[in-house]
Amino acid sequence: MTSVIGLFKRIYTLANPPKADVSAEAGSPIKFGILGAANIAPPALTNPAISHPEVEIYAVAARDEKKAQQFAKKHGIAKFYGGKDGYQKLLDDPEVEVVYNPLPNGLHYEWTMKALAAGKHVLLEKPSCDTAEETRRVFEFAEKKGLVVLEAFHFRFHPAIQRVKQIIDSGEIGTVKETYASLVMPGGVIKDDDIRFQYDLGGGSLMDMGCYTLMCTRYLLGTNPSAVVSATAKRFSGDNRVDVGTTAELTFPAPAGSDSSEPIKSKIHCDFKDPKYFGIIPRVPDISVRVTGTEGSVELYNFVMPTLYHHLTVRPTGKGKKTRTEKVYKFADGTRCEEWWSTYRLQLEALVHRLRGRTPQTWVEPQDSIDNILWIEKVYEATGLGSRPPSSFVLPESA
Numbered sequence: 398m399t400s401v402i403g404l405f406k407r408i409y410t411l412a413n414p415p416k417a418d419v420s421a422e423a424g425s426p427i428k429f430g431i432l433g434a435a436n437i438a439p440p441a442l443t444n445p446a447i448s449h450p451e452v453e454i455y456a457v458a459a460r461d462e463k464k465a466q467q468f469a470k471k472h473g474i475a476k477f478y479g480g481k482d483g484y485q486k487l488l489d490d491p492e493v494e495v496v497y498n499p500l501p502n503g504l505h506y507e508w509t510m511k512a513l514a515a516g517k518h519v520l521l522e523k524p525s526c527d528t529a530e531e532t533r534r535v536f537e538f539a540e541k542k543g544l545v546v547l548e549a550f551h552f553r554f555h556p557a558i559q560r561v562k563q564i565i566d567s568g569e570i571g572t573v574k575e576t577y578a579s580l581v582m583p584g585g586v587i588k589d590d591d592i593r594f595q596y597d598l599g600g601g602s603l604m605d606m607g608c609y610t611l612m613c614t615r616y617l618l619g620t621n622p623s624a625v626v627s628a629t630a631k632r633f634s635g636d637n638r639v640d641v642g643t644t645a646e647l648t649f650p651a652p653a654g655s656d657s658s659e660p661i662k663s664k665i666h667c668d669f670k671d672p673k674y675f676g677i678i679p680r681v682p683d684i685s686v687r688v689t690g691t692e693g694s695v696e697l698y699n700f701v702m703p704t705l706y707h708h709l710t711v712r713p714t715g716k717g718k719k720t721r722t723e724k725v726y727k728f729a730d731g732t733r734c735e736e737w738w739s740t741y742r743l744q745l746e747a748l749v750h751r752l753r754g755r756t757p758q759t760w761v762e763p764q765d766s767i768d769n770i771l772w773i774e775k776v777y778e779a780t781g782l783g784s785r786p787p788s789s790f791v792l793p794e795s796a
């Protein structure tokens with residue numbers, strides 16, 4: 398019962414966050430600008446910003462001026478830019494310090510490079526770019542300019558996934574043998590004209606959802622795969638270069654320091670149109686990660702949005718050992734985190750710490766982002782679909 402009340406409290410407060418007391422913080426807030434009135438922008442940035450005393454969502458740009466204006470009005474944003482130069486105008490605004498880039502994947506590279514050229518830090522939506530080479534260039538350019546780029550793998554900032562890693566690293570489940578990570582959606586949620594189905598915009602289920610399963614597996618194992626063993630893609634009827642779903646088997650190096658020389662076997666799975674039972678009964682979406690070792694297993698259900706609901710289950714295999722379930726909405730070491738804070742709110746907390754020269758609780762390092770898209774490309778290659786098309790944007794030499 399308490400957990401049901403807790404669930405409602407979390408969801409209510411998440412949707413209606415308390416407004417931060419800006420006056421309580423020293424200095425003026427960091428001003429963010431959003432490129433595109435994207436659907437993800439409210440949950441990922443404007444809502445988390447309400448409770449952050451050091452953030453102001455200052456500007457938004459949309460291709461259609463009216464849309465930009467409406468978005469600005471709805472979310473209390475001071476400035477809006479529209480029209481074909483709207484995005485560039487936002488980048489040229491000297492007040493904007495950080496750019497949030499939630500454009501379609503195929504435009505991430507171009508507009509992140511343009512934002513960096515304009516001297517802005519970037520919160521870049523996942524997956525970072527269409528290719529690892531583009532992601533490498535983004536971080537190289539950011540470093541040259543002394544700017545911060547963070548790929549928005551928000552789940553990494555939540556205590557629940559960090560607890561899973563802690564359990565694995567503690568040795569409680571023994572030597573890791575296998576992993577499984579899945580993220581699926583019921584059919585009909587994503588319409589066939591969505592950016593996710595457009596090849597030229599970097600579409601595909603592996604790009605959109607598979608990137609989480611791969612990132613999560615790589616994070617928990619603390620290393621990169623050694624090989625893609627097999628990969629199959631369910632192709633989109635509207636464009637057979639786009640995957641509606643992808644399943645892949647990979648190997649990871651045998652755990653360091655263990656007696657085992659056996660590679661870890663990993664499976665990742667994603668699907669935009671999760672099949673129904675008997676074709677009619679919808680399934681509970683499989684949004685889980687499971688790691689199995691010689692002494693037991695640990696599983697986190699809903700690793701992507703744990704604030705809403707999750708359960709973390711440890712199943713030891715030893716005789717007499719009991720299965721236990723944990724709920725993890727707080728950091729054990731007392732690092733600030735309200736139970737209702739979404740993964741996006743935690744991500745914003747870390748980004749602001751970084752921008753203000755403080756130490757964030759955790760971070761998604763550039764090499765991690767580069768490696769993630771590299772292995773997405775390798776999986777795509779194994780499916781026969783190949784990488785998404787690289788951007789045609791060329792950074793002017795003067796930048």
Ligand SMILES: NC(=O)C1=CN([C@@H]2O[C@H](COP(=O)(O)OP(=O)(O)OC[C@H]3O[C@@H](n4cnc5c(N)ncnc54)[C@H](OP(=O)(O)O)[C@@H]3O)[C@@H](O)[C@H]2O)C=CC1
Nearest residue numbers: 433434435436437458459460499500501502522523524592
């Ligand atoms: N972190 C997370 O949890 C999530 C991340 N994402 C990521 O965010 C990004 C956007 O996703 P989402 O918000 O769902 O997508 P939307 O389609 O809602 O938003 C994309 C935006 O891109 C702009 N745009 C610019 N050029 C084009 C074009 N040629 N075609 C279509 N749109 C264009 C549009 O802006 P305009 O307003 O100017 O028309 C639109 O608002 C993706 O990279 C996705 O992977 C998405 C969902 C969840």
Ligand SMILES: O=C1OC[C@@H](O)[C@H](O)[C@H]1O
Nearest residue numbers: 523582587593605606701
């Ligand atoms: O980032 C995302 O997270 C959840 C998915 O439902 C969505 O398609 C994706 O873009």
